[in-house]
Amino acid sequence: MITRLRQAGYSYKEISDALKISINTVKSFCRRNGLTGTSEKKKHICINCGAEINESKKFCSSKCRQDWWNSNLDKVNRKAYYNFTCYYCHKPFNAYGNKNRKYCSHECYIKDRFGHE
Numbered sequence: 001m002i003t004r005l006r007q008a009g010y011s012y013k014e015i016s017d018a019l020k021i022s023i024n025t026v027k028s029f030c031r032r033n034g035l036t037g038t039s040e041k042k043k044h045i046c047i048n049c050g051a052e053i054n055e056s057k058k059f060c061s062s063k064c065r066q067d068w069w070n071s072n073l074d075k076v077n078r079k080a081y082y083n084f085t086c087y088y089c090h091k092p093f094n095a096y097g098n099k100n101r102k103y104c105s106h107e108c109y110i111k112d113r114f115g116h117e
Contacts (some may be wrong), residue, residue: 002026006035087114 088108
């Protein structure tokens with residue numbers, strides 16, 4: 001009887017109430033007989049193009065990943081901004097992603113390394 005009710009889509013609680021037996025008895029029976037839930041695997045889809053993918057990844061390809069991020073720039077969480085003073089011109093500047101930056105531009109780097117004008 002539990003098997004038929006479970007295959008019909010009834011929950012453990014509904015079965016225990018209908019048959020007036022403990023919910024733990026129903027769970028144990030279902031676990032022993034392979035009736036614990038749906039056996040369908042969750043399908044994963046690419047969030048850019050909607051193609052089905054096998055792994056639990058967000059994108060089906062690098063192209064889809066790049067396209068999605070380029071069209072959703074507002075969702076990029078940019079935290080790696082650093083404030084510096086240029087070694088050559090002594091002007092303050094901000095840099096993203098490199099906490100060891102010394103120069104505000106390539107031009108200042110060249111002038112400092114190879115001499116002044």
